[in-house]
Amino acid sequence: MTSLPVDWLENDRRKLRVDASAYGDKIYEALTAACALAIPALVIAIAVAIFAAAWPAFAKLGFSIVTTSDWDVRAGHFGAAPAIFGTLVSSTVALIIATPLAIGVAIFLSEFAPLWLRQPIGFLVDLLAAIPSVVYGLWGIFVLIPLLREHVMPFLRDTLHLGATPFFSGPAYGPSMLAAGVILAIMALPYISSVSREVLMAVPRSQREAALALGATRWEMIRDAVIPYARSGIIGGIMLGLGRALGETMAVTMVIGNRPEISASLLAPGYTMASLIANEFSEATSDLHLSALMAVGAVLFIITLIVNAVARWLVWSVGRRRTQ
């Protein structure tokens, strides 16, 4: 594509062409720049709209939206602490379940799987990302929740005696923080595994060969030569999955039980910010109610921003440590 000065001197027609493509470049640059700027502008516009709509609630209720846990529309109390708690806990549970699974899938596919198996498994895992969330929700109601209630929850609570800890105590209704975490884990899994797989595949062959040549077993080679090389990319994938989990609305709403209470037990029902907004927005009657819901949206926006910033920082610091 780049033309050398020699060509330019040699041929007038070529010179013309260089000029023409230089105009093309300018137009192209301007148009792509417009595209690139349109997206941040959109983000800013959304943020401004949310914060403007949330302002009346913040002005009237202050930080009680974040710190109190009484959500009573009729009395005009809007404390979203249980929803904030639920969003963070369900996403954490999701990551705890999804990360080892997803990285396991990625390592198997990039290091062990024969070629004929690699394609179909990779395809099926990626397909998880294409399933609409309402379908996950219905599957959650009709398959996952009965399974959790009849088998998994009694097993965790009674057979493993985890019921003695506050985290698995209380009655097992089915709809619960645990159900939400499991659904979110399945939804976040393809993002993490897909990114991790690509990153692992991109590790240079020489890296592996060097480790093997030093007498490393396959496991040692993966642990010491491949994963450290791919670490920042894998963390990026995990953060992408976390972003998915934080914002997911429909599937979570259908399985979490929608109970605005803070409970240590994962067997108890909970609530998330996204569910709260989705549940109440269309039938919000008073202006303050609407504004309070927007305020919850603003808090979710800020939490997502923080998560993204932390992810950037993690990726950056891991990358720096490696090069040092």
Next chain:
Amino acid sequence: MKVLKLVVPVLLAVACAKEGANSSATASSTAASSGGSVDLTGAGSSFAYPIYSKWAALYAAKTGVKVNYQSIGSSGGIRQLSDEIVDFGASDGPMTDQQLAQAKGGPILHIPTVLGGVSVTYNLPTVQQPLKITGDVLAQLYMGKITKWNDSRIASLNPGVTLPSLDVIVVHRSDGSGTTYIFSDYLATVSRAWASAVGRGQSLNWPVGLGGKGSEGVAGQVKQTPGAVGYVELSYAKQNNLPSALIRNAAGAWVAPTLESVTAAAAGVVPTLPANTDYRISIVNGPGKGTYPISSFTWILVYQHQKEPVKGKKLVDFLNWALTDGEAEAAPLDYAPLPASMATTVKAKLAMIDLTGAK
């Protein structure tokens, strides 16, 4: 080649710009209707959406007048009518005095169109005959004061029935809903404790229970959980063959939710109405032996003073048709039609709509 080099980036850029425009368009409100050929726009109750869209289709086929109805929820319908975005609103609960005062286009008329009932459904695998329940016991269940199905307060209503010692698992709607409004309106009417502790509304601060999103969420949870009790629209319970409890009405009779018993609730109340009623009335726990007590009107909301006479005329014609021929479409869709006598008086009310265009 030369042409291609120029065209590709331009195409790319155009595609890019379009995407940006699209996403900003979806980000902004989608309230406005798209087609230029739409004559009347309405928005509101999702409960009434099936019948209103059926009416719109039939009316367009008959007269050519197109009605675009968007099911965005009752509160959304009230808000859009107040802001004069749509020609009519639709709501499952009457507007409050404050909401009426805030409407930008002046006085609003409530036009009852059809009726809906709320079924109380449950999951008690060993119980064969329909469960009998009173409003007071229902309120105690939903306040967490009765926690076992074999509690004497339930058993005494169901002589001869062996009730299991299952825990009661209360299921309610998590999303704001007209169904919740009707249900809580009934409980607040029959139980003083409920009225003071919880009250009536589209979204409530529930003392106990699990929240399911939409009727399908409530029904799904009740179906899956032995010992669960929930409430759904009569039409939903009917179409999905959910068991419905018999409720004791104000006359002391045990009544199952059916289209007839819901229509009877309106028929029982109508004679008691003053001639100048604005139809902002609750008919829960209404009089009459055959009355199902958890029933309600659903309303179409219109401005009394129509600013555009031509459009106003179209609106009045549509409502007239709906209350005449449209009522026959209600039962097949599992809505209870208005009592015949009432449809006539409501139609007479349409004459109050001022089509002169004067302020």
